[in-house]
Amino acid sequence: MRLPIWILAFACALCTVPPVAALAETTNEEVAYELKEMKKALQVQNQLIQKQQAKIDELERRLETGAGSKVVYPEPALPEPTGARAPAPAGKGLGLPGQIGALLPEIGLVGDIVATTSEDAADTEGNDRISAREVELVVGSNVDPYSRFDASFAFSDFEETSLEEAYLTRWGLPWDLKARFGRFFPRVGKAASIHRDSLSTVDEPLVIRRYFGAEGFARSGADIGGTFQGPLSWVFEPSVGILEGGMGEGGTMFGTTRRRPTAYGHWKNYRDLSDSSGVELGFTGLIGSSDADPEFEVKTLGVDVTYLNAFTPTTKMKLQSELFVQQRDESFAIDPDTGETRQFDRHPWGAYALAEYRFAPQWAVGARADHVRLVDSAQSRHYDQGVSAFLTFYQSEWARWRLQFRHEERARDETDDNAVFLQGTFAIGTHKHQIQ
Amino acid sequence: MRKTIAILLAVIGTWAPVSPARGEPAIRVAATLSSFADLVKQIGGDRVEVSTIAPPRFNPHFIEPRPSDVLKVKKADLLVHGGLDLEAWRGPLLDAAGNPDLFPGGKGELDLSRGIPLLEVPDRQLSRLDGDIHLFGNPHYWTSPENGRIMARAIAGKLSEIDPTHAEEYRKRLADFLTRLDGKIAEWKQLSSSVRGKEVIGYHNEWPYLMEFVGVKLEQFLEPKPGIPPSPKHLGFLENYMKERGIKVIIQPTYFPKSSSEVLARRTGATVVILCQSVKELPEASDYIAFVDYNVRQLVRALEGK
Numbered sequence: 059m060r061l062p063i064w065i066l067a068f069a070c071a072l073c074t075v076p077p078v079a080a081l082a083e084t085t086n087e088e089v090a091y092e093l094k095e096m097k098k099a100l101q102v103q104n105q106l107i108q109k110q111q112a113k114i115d116e117l118e119r120r121l122e123t124g125a126g127s128k129v130v131y132p133e134p135a136l137p138e139p140t141g142a143r144a145p146a147p148a149g150k151g152l153g154l155p156g157q158i159g160a161l162l163p164e165i166g167l168v169g170d171i172v173a174t175t176s177e178d179a180a181d182t183e184g185n186d187r188i189s190a191r192e193v194e195l196v197v198g199s200n201v202d203p204y205s206r207f208d209a210s211f212a213f214s215d216f217e218e219t220s221l222e223e224a225y226l227t228r229w230g231l232p233w234d235l236k237a238r239f240g241r242f243f244p245r246v247g248k249a250a251s252i253h254r255d256s257l258s259t260v261d262e263p264l265v266i267r268r269y270f271g272a273e274g275f276a277r278s279g280a281d282i283g284g285t286f287q288g289p290l291s292w293v294f295e296p297s298v299g300i301l302e303g304g305m306g307e308g309g310t311m312f313g314t315t316r317r318r319p320t321a322y323g324h325w326k327n328y329r330d331l332s333d334s335s336g337v338e339l340g341f342t343g344l345i346g347s348s349d350a351d352p353e354f355e356v357k358t359l360g361v362d363v364t365y366l367n368a369f370t371p372t373t374k375m376k377l378q379s380e381l382f383v384q385q386r387d388e389s390f391a392i393d394p395d396t397g398e399t400r401q402f403d404r405h406p407w408g409a410y411a412l413a414e415y416r417f418a419p420q421w422a423v424g425a426r427a428d429h430v431r432l433v434d435s436a437q438s439r440h441y442d443q444g445v446s447a448f449l450t451f452y453q454s455e456w457a458r459w460r461l462q463f464r465h466e467e468r469a470r471d472e473t474d475d476n477a478v479f480l481q482g483t484f485a486i487g488t489h490k491h492q493i494q
Numbered sequence: 495m496r497k498t499i500a501i502l503l504a505v506i507g508t509w510a511p512v513s514p515a516r517g518e519p520a521i522r523v524a525a526t527l528s529s530f531a532d533l534v535k536q537i538g539g540d541r542v543e544v545s546t547i548a549p550p551r552f553n554p555h556f557i558e559p560r561p562s563d564v565l566k567v568k569k570a571d572l573l574v575h576g577g578l579d580l581e582a583w584r585g586p587l588l589d590a591a592g593n594p595d596l597f598p599g600g601k602g603e604l605d606l607s608r609g610i611p612l613l614e615v616p617d618r619q620l621s622r623l624d625g626d627i628h629l630f631g632n633p634h635y636w637t638s639p640e641n642g643r644i645m646a647r648a649i650a651g652k653l654s655e656i657d658p659t660h661a662e663e664y665r666k667r668l669a670d671f672l673t674r675l676d677g678k679i680a681e682w683k684q685l686s687s688s689v690r691g692k693e694v695i696g697y698h699n700e701w702p703y704l705m706e707f708v709g710v711k712l713e714q715f716l717e718p719k720p721g722i723p724p725s726p727k728h729l730g731f732l733e734n735y736m737k738e739r740g741i742k743v744i745i746q747p748t749y750f751p752k753s754s755s756e757v758l759a760r761r762t763g764a765t766v767v768i769l770c771q772s773v774k775e776l777p778e779a780s781d782y783i784a785f786v787d788y789n790v791r792q793l794v795r796a797l798e799g800k
């Protein structure tokens with residue numbers, strides 16, 4: 059036992075000696091370097107004085123020759139004098155001087171204003187008017203070195219204020235796993251798991267609206283996941299979670315009993331195809347309940363495929379498709395008058411396909427096709443379907459306009475609906491795009 | 495059964511990353527930009543395994559990191575980044591990777607903007623009216639070889655801190671690099687002496703450090719504010735401005751559309767010159783010194799009207 063300690067001590071001694079010697083050399087080098095830098099600074103200042111003198115001469119000359127009638131340009135900024143240069147601020151700030159901003163959370167506001175003309179008879183969601191559909195207040199910050207807390211609140215001019223998200227993210231778990239706790243968007247497919255303002259279209263795809271809810275799928279619960287290297291350059295992102303029961307606004311996949319939990323799992327597979335293109339294949343599983351009894355009679359399998367290619371720094375293409383298939387074990391109703399049992403579709407499914415092409419730095423076009431089989435539908439036609447086409451104009455990184463035409467054929471009353479949307483999305487404050 | 499396990503293990507073994515020195519794993523470095531990655535490779539040599547996040551042919555401000563980038567950051571021992579508000583995507587990427595060592599102030603984080611004498615530090619409170627980028631001063635500092643010297647020293651310092659047993663190796667490589675760089679700096683100064691005091695127009699305000707180095711004036715940009723695309727009205731203003739002063743050169747990197755610059759060039763008889771914002775953005779800019787060399791020569795050639 060004594061021998062290894064000796065070896066260790068010897069090794070330590072070996073390790074410490076060279077850096078000490080190196081330190082002395084570094085100091086000499088440092089002094090020489092500083093001297094050189096000072097000489098350089100002096101040179102720069104001399105040049106600056108000469109430049110300024112030349113400018114003064116030029117201005118005086120112009121004054122004398124009366125060159126005042128020429129076009130007046132904004133006063134060109136003088137080169138920064140060396141003394142006015144500031145060292146870089148330490149750490150990150152938010153545009154506030156010094157450390158004032160250090161303890162404040164990041165705050166952002168995203169406004170989603172939609173003007174709609176529609177044949178739909180319902181007087182909701184802003185049909186035939188301009189609507190402040192959603193104003194989202196996003197607040198987030200690190201809690202401590204191990205975790206971060208994010209919350210978002212949705213305000214609208216036709217719905218009550220709602221808590222969209224409020225969750226803690228905890229890092230540094232075994233195998234570098236990450237856990238979330240609170241209310242969040244579970245990783246269910248692609249479209250249902252992101253904020254509506256991050257979508258390519260004005261509205262959620264039909265299958266998401268019918269099965270999960272008009273604003274995507276935010277639930278309270280807990281989940282855990284991580285990113286891992288798979289074979290052949292694939293990146294794996296598995297996650298599992300347990301959520302409260304129920305769905306988002308208008309969603310029909312599970313019932314309304316929130317105490318009957320929903321379990322979910324997602325496996326994302328991503329692979330780079332080049333330095334600017336990649337493909338993603340995801341699988342989602344959901345198990346939940348359509349009523350208050352102890353059975354978990356609804357099981358859903360989801361598959362999503364996404365292909366992204368940024369051909370050039372200003373043109374890119376996105377192709378995306380998602381399919382959800384349900385297995386509903388108790389999808390029947392008993393007629394109260396006749397006592398007859400009526401069986402509904404036991405395997406309703408829905409899918410969409412979307413293509414988007416950003417053909418110029420500020421312009422994108424795209425289209426989406428939707429089809430969804432309705433849950434427990436007694437209509438003779440028990441599916442909804444539609445097509446949409448859209449044009450997006452990016453005014454800047456923080457302001458975007460989108461024009462969308464949507465044609466939908468609905469099982470309800472067997473009606474068709476044509477709608478035109480003009481959407482403006484504006485972000486102020488901190489605006490981060492989560493990695494999708 | 496045992497044979498099956500052996501085969502299985504062998505298969506798994508082939509997935510494991512191959513490290514250069516057997517038994518002595520290299521330091522895994524994730525660099526946000528290719529220019530930083532190249533400097534790390536030059537100082538770290540075989541001791542580092544460097545990956546780049548932003549592809550060099552894209553605008554470093556607006557990258558959409560991918561799951562493979564999340565993995566690079568998650569696995570890294572060291573994250574080398576540009577600091578300030580250069581990489582707007584850095585925060586979400588760090589959050590997604592969840593590697594606490596690389597968070598701001600962590601032991602595996604190197605912010606290269608520290609110690610750089612920044613230009614254009616705002617002397618008033620900025621707002622989105624200013625375009626919302628370059629809030630802390632101009633973050634495109636690596637384009638000046640003088641700052642290359644500061645960055646190389648910072649990298650050597652950080653590598654020695656993480657891996658003290660090889661500190662001597664890093665110091666040698668640093669000295670080597672600085673000798674080569676200083677030689678070239680003298681050459682570039684000489685080369686650019688003929689164009690000092692001339693003026694050019696830029697697309698985005700990303701060249702003040704290089705311009706200061708070569709002594710060329712650059713005060714007007716196709717973007718009316720950083721990050722805001724050119725407008726017809728602003729192009730009209732620039733046309734007058736250029737004609738008034740006889741400005742004959744418009745500079746821009748590869749990733750902005752050339753259409754606006756070309757329209758302006760046609761109206762004013764100027765030339766559009768492509769400079770590299772990042773190492774490897776063009777094949778000629780194969781490493782840091784080649785990158786500065788390419789930019790200085792392109793600029794001088796255009797300004798001399800050759």
Ligand SMILES: [Zn+2]
Nearest residue numbers: 555627699700
């Ligand atoms: Zn910039």
